[in-house]
Amino acid sequence: MTDLVDAYIDANQQRFIEELKQFMRFPSVSAQQARDKDTRACAAWLMSHFRKLGLEAQLIDIGGQPIVRAGTKGTTSRRVLIYGHYDVQPEDPLGEWKTPPFEPTIRDGILYGRGATDDKGQLFAHVKAVESLLQTEGKLPCEVLFLLEGEEESGGDALPRYVTQAREELTCDAVIISDSTMYDADTPAITNGLRGILAFEFTVKGPDSDVHSGAYGGAVANPAMVLAQILAACVAPDGRILIPHFYDAVAPLEDWEREDFRRLAFNDEALTRELNVPRLHGEAGYETLERLWSRPTFEVNGIFGGYQGQRSKTIIPASATAKISARLVPHQDPAKTRDLIFKHLHAVCPDTVRLEISEFGMSPPVLFDVSTPVIRAAEEALRKGFGHEAVFIRCGGSIPVVSTFVEQLGCPVVLMGFGLDSDHPHGPNEHFSLDSFCRGTKAAGHLLRTI
Numbered sequence: 001m002t003d004l005v006d007a008y009i010d011a012n013q014q015r016f017i018e019e020l021k022q023f024m025r026f027p028s029v030s031a032q033q034a035r036d037k038d039t040r041a042c043a044a045w046l047m048s049h050f051r052k053l054g055l056e057a058q059l060i061d062i063g064g065q066p067i068v069r070a071g072t073k074g075t076t077s078r079r080v081l082i083y084g085h086y087d088v089q090p091e092d093p094l095g096e097w098k099t100p101p102f103e104p105t106i107r108d109g110i111l112y113g114r115g116a117t118d119d120k121g122q123l124f125a126h127v128k129a130v131e132s133l134l135q136t137e138g139k140l141p142c143e144v145l146f147l148l149e150g151e152e153e154s155g156g157d158a159l160p161r162y163v164t165q166a167r168e169e170l171t172c173d174a175v176i177i178s179d180s181t182m183y184d185a186d187t188p189a190i191t192n193g194l195r196g197i198l199a200f201e202f203t204v205k206g207p208d209s210d211v212h213s214g215a216y217g218g219a220v221a222n223p224a225m226v227l228a229q230i231l232a233a234c235v236a237p238d239g240r241i242l243i244p245h246f247y248d249a250v251a252p253l254e255d256w257e258r259e260d261f262r263r264l265a266f267n268d269e270a271l272t273r274e275l276n277v278p279r280l281h282g283e284a285g286y287e288t289l290e291r292l293w294s295r296p297t298f299e300v301n302g303i304f305g306g307y308q309g310q311r312s313k314t315i316i317p318a319s320a321t322a323k324i325s326a327r328l329v330p331h332q333d334p335a336k337t338r339d340l341i342f343k344h345l346h347a348v349c350p351d352t353v354r355l356e357i358s359e360f361g362m363s364p365p366v367l368f369d370v371s372t373p374v375i376r377a378a379e380e381a382l383r384k385g386f387g388h389e390a391v392f393i394r395c396g397g398s399i400p401v402v403s404t405f406v407e408q409l410g411c412p413v414v415l416m417g418f419g420l421d422s423d424h425p426h427g428p429n430e431h432f433s434l435d436s437f438c439r440g441t442k443a444a445g446h447l448l449r450t451i
Contacts, residue, residue, distance in 0.1 A: 065150030084123025385443025
């Protein structure tokens, strides 16, 4: 990117921020049907904005929330697809916000509001990079196609269906995604691995209804107690998962990646303070970053059953339920892992109760080759945009659409985030550094020139 483009980004930064605030004012909460009108209005605003920049734009409606598709030709035949999502998480709990979630507010160079970092602020950096190149150089150095969905936060399947249906016309040289994080405020990062996920719940059922614990206690199994025993048979106190063959397919870290993790000098004490826990906990024999990024987990997301009110109610509950998510790593297959887990649950469940299991969904883990030219171009773009060398990190979370792009388009995917884990995505007072927004815009422009 020339100095002229950098200068354009600096000169127009205040306008960019005001436009981002307009974008954030739409309460595009895809999980809430009452917000459907707002979500669709947000999509229409994006389409209009793209058209003002000179891009061809349309809304793709194949059920669910519309997909915003916009693009323009470049001076070369290279083609880049930029993905993002314009929907956001619900604002609850509203009482914990310091300022209204859908009235973006700036404090000390930080933009607060729902969607600031996840994902409106990050995707808008790419939009403004395209504008900056068009305004200063007249044309883009490569063809750009934006594909922005409106139901990422609610698990919708419109985008995967569309990518599958239109994969021939979506063929590209790379997919660029900024829906992840930097390593810290000064260190840009490329995420080269994502954990997969398997989500389900299981219910232990006993008597047809809650019964008196004095009249029946000692004669029937307590579903809540059995549930606890089953969970204890799944994970040891030291964090190791006890399900037979669970670790068989787990790919060990490469030596270079383990060394890179250590060079990041992760601060365990800082994380302990941030979370306000007595100490960290995890699978024995691994450092914290290894546990977070490259080891699988079996987590209880919620557990309930029996009396939940005030004081005492002496019953044996009729049932108890646990909601579970298992994070998977290369090369664990979600379906095979599901079968292992479900088989184990049935094996450890006693015949004094009934066991019911409901599956919610799954997504495979992904791991990218960091030696590809596209990844190297992203490294250089981040260095120029942020003024610091980029590092390679993994993400403990899952981005299901990434596996869709890999499977359907067969091209490299670059995950270059501009936010931070501490930006409170999904939580109250979500925020995004305006300095990162500016530098991320510059990095996005550099990438389009070098990809």
